[in-house]
Amino acid sequence: MFDAEALIIALTVFVLAIFIGYEVITKVPPTLHTPLMSGSNAISGIVIVGALLVAGQADGITGQILGAIAVGLATINVVGGFMVTDRMLKMFKRSGED
Amino acid sequence: MTTDALLSMNVTNVAYIVAAVLFIVGLKRLGSPATARNGNRTASMAMLLAVVATVVGNDIASWEWIIGGLIIGAAIGTYAARKVEMTAMPQLVAIFNGFGGAASGVVAAAELVKLIDLDAVIAEDVSITIMASVIVGGVTLTGSFIAFGKLQGIVPTRPLLLPIRNVINVALLIGMIASTVWLVIDPSITPFLIAAGIALALGILVVIPIGGADMPVVIALLNSYSGIAGAATGFVLHNNMLIIAGSLVGASGLILTRIMTKAMNRSLANVMLGGFGVEDGAGGAGGEEERPVRSIQADDAATMLAYAQSVIVVPGYGLAVAQAQHQVRELADLLKDRGISVKYAIHPVAGRMPGHMNVLLAEANVPYDELKDLDEINNEFARTDVAIVIGANDVTNPAARTDTSSPIYGMPILNVDQAQSVIMMKRSMSSGFAGVQNELFFLDKTMMLFGDAKDSVEKITAEVKDL
Numbered sequence: 001m002f003d004a005e006a007l008i009i010a011l012t013v014f015v016l017a018i019f020i021g022y023e024v025i026t027k028v029p030p031t032l033h034t035p036l037m038s039g040s041n042a043i044s045g046i047v048i049v050g051a052l053l054v055a056g057q058a059d060g061i062t063g064q065i066l067g068a069i070a071v072g073l074a075t076i077n078v079v080g081g082f083m084v085t086d087r088m089l090k091m092f093k094r095s096g097e098d
Numbered sequence: 099m100t101t102d103a104l105l106s107m108n109v110t111n112v113a114y115i116v117a118a119v120l121f122i123v124g125l126k127r128l129g130s131p132a133t134a135r136n137g138n139r140t141a142s143m144a145m146l147l148a149v150v151a152t153v154v155g156n157d158i159a160s161w162e163w164i165i166g167g168l169i170i171g172a173a174i175g176t177y178a179a180r181k182v183e184m185t186a187m188p189q190l191v192a193i194f195n196g197f198g199g200a201a202s203g204v205v206a207a208a209e210l211v212k213l214i215d216l217d218a219v220i221a222e223d224v225s226i227t228i229m230a231s232v233i234v235g236g237v238t239l240t241g242s243f244i245a246f247g248k249l250q251g252i253v254p255t256r257p258l259l260l261p262i263r264n265v266i267n268v269a270l271l272i273g274m275i276a277s278t279v280w281l282v283i284d285p286s287i288t289p290f291l292i293a294a295g296i297a298l299a300l301g302i303l304v305v306i307p308i309g310g311a312d313m314p315v316v317i318a319l320l321n322s323y324s325g326i327a328g329a330a331t332g333f334v335l336h337n338n339m340l341i342i343a344g345s346l347v348g349a350s351g352l353i354l355t356r357i358m359t360k361a362m363n364r365s366l367a368n369v370m371l372g373g374f375g376v377e378d379g380a381g382g383a384g385g386e387e388e389r390p391v392r393s394i395q396a397d398d399a400a401t402m403l404a405y406a407q408s409v410i411v412v413p414g415y416g417l418a419v420a421q422a423q424h425q426v427r428e429l430a431d432l433l434k435d436r437g438i439s440v441k442y443a444i445h446p447v448a449g450r451m452p453g454h455m456n457v458l459l460a461e462a463n464v465p466y467d468e469l470k471d472l473d474e475i476n477n478e479f480a481r482t483d484v485a486i487v488i489g490a491n492d493v494t495n496p497a498a499r500t501d502t503s504s505p506i507y508g509m510p511i512l513n514v515d516q517a518q519s520v521i522m523m524k525r526s527m528s529s530g531f532a533g534v535q536n537e538l539f540f541l542d543k544t545m546m547l548f549g550d551a552k553d554s555v556e557k558i559t560a561e562v563k564d565l
Binding site: 002003006007010013014017018019020021022024025026027028029030031032033034035036037038039040041042043044045046047048049050051052053054055056057058059060062063064065066067068069070071072073074075076077078079080081082083084085086087088089090091092093094095096097 | 118121122124125126128129130131134135137138139141142145148149152153156157158159160161163164166167168170171172174175176178179180182184187190191194195197198200201202204205207208209211212215216221222223317318321324325327328329331332333334335336337338339340341342343344345346347348349350351352353354357444446451452453454456457460461463465466467468469471
């Protein structure tokens with residue numbers, strides 16, 4: 001059923017989150033642009049939550065297979081993204097730091 | 099709803115709020131070198147919390163498929179993250195973006211299949227957002243794979259222009275709108291599949307006309323799309339966690355896209371229309387050049403560097419191609435031992451993704467405070483004895499300041515030409531990506547050192563040791 005109220009709430013959340021993202025990220029120094037990209041890429045793996053929901057609630061075999069594929073793809077994103085970001089950030093050092 | 103179900107739903111939603119806050123805190127900490135690693139961990143904890151809350155708070159009917167997907171995905175992700183070379187980071191990020199987009203599209207597909215199976219009435223907002231997730235997700239998937247191909251050299255890096263591409267693109271857009279209307283009126287799998295097919299084709303067509311050196315913009319934009327696709331999926335499933343995290347990524351990708359286009363003095367539309375660098379007919383060989391240049395050997399370069407007081411290293415994509423970052427750091431150490439000041443000047447679009455050079459040099463143990471961006475370093479060139487350009491080209495071309503007819507006119511450049519003398523390491527006299535000759539080559543103060551960057555730097559290092 002079309003639920004205007006729920007849609008408006010979702011849109012509100014969406015717009016506010018974009019503003020927060022904009023404000024939080026504007027000041028990132030160029031040195032960190034690559035880790036920021038791979039890290040935010042890992043965060044976009046949040047779709048894993050959606051994948052778990054559809055995979056767990058799927059009825060037929062088609063839904064289950066699609067769900068499993070989505071879980072797999074999102075997991076690559078999450079695990080690979082956070083790990084590679086950590087690997088990169090481990091290398092960033094100040095002068096004199098070991 | 100039973101009390102139990104209501105309780106677990108509320109617990110899940112509270113956990114989602116905590117996760118959202120942790121994501122924001124994590125992103126914020128990613129913004130400063132001192133806290134970045136901690137920020138990344140914070141964000142990963144947020145992800146774990148969101149996943150656990152989802153699994154605990156919902157009736158998961160079938161575990162086998164989920165566990166299978168988790169194990170395979172984690173194995174592939176771990177392998178890729180451990181094995182990737184720092185020079186290949188743009189490719190990895192491109193392909194991860196693609197997977198993220200694909201996951202959103204597949205979730206939308208699974209949800210549609212479920213709703214159709216249940217014979218449910220599908221509300222308009224759900225059918226429209228299902229289409230939005232599959233379209234943005236599909237474009238992200240194939241667009242990222244083409245970008246990956248271009249970065250890896252599998253797909254030609256030069257802009258490929260189809261003759262009637264604008265007609266095709268418009269036709270595809272109309273097809274998308276038509277299939278969305280169809281799905282809203284008559285929910286079935288067919289219009290969904292049509293839209294998915296169109297999105298996959300569009301992703302290819304949009305990225306293929308864009309040249310290799312414009313990839314920083316493309317990757318940043320696809321990064322944003324992968325977030326937006328996730329947010330769209332959040333609208334489909336009425337899940338705020340997805341909307342919030344997806345929007346954060348969408349915003350960060352857009353900001354990086356803007357930083358990149360600004361650093362090239364081009365509009366996003368200009369980059370996305372593609373074809374940059376081919377109009378002048380300068381494509382292939384880059385036009386023969388009659389003017390003389392001064393060419394030197396490694397031993398002369400070594401002498402110049404060893405007796406300088408200040409040196410600025412200007413790295414570009416050629417440094418990544420030659421994998422010369424460790425050799426550069428070794429040479430810099432040697433010069434510093436002689437009491438010479440060594441700094442690195444990093445142009446925002448040097449390399450193939452935002453921050454590419456910084457990661458490479460960090461890998462070679464160059465401290466990040468020695469890496470200076472455009473605004474920090476541009477005044478220092480005039481006070482510098484030797485600027486050594488390693489595999490960078492267009493970002494050093496003084497024509498960007500003076501020649502209004504140049505395609506790169508107005509692009510902020512590094513003021514390499516203001517240094518006392520310039521050593522330009524290059525493989526050949528070929529022009530840069532923009533297809534224009536670099537005026538810097540023909541200055542009296544510029545010495546060309548031809549050859550592979552890694553090789554040349556090694557030779558210079560050996561010569562400096564002998565001095």
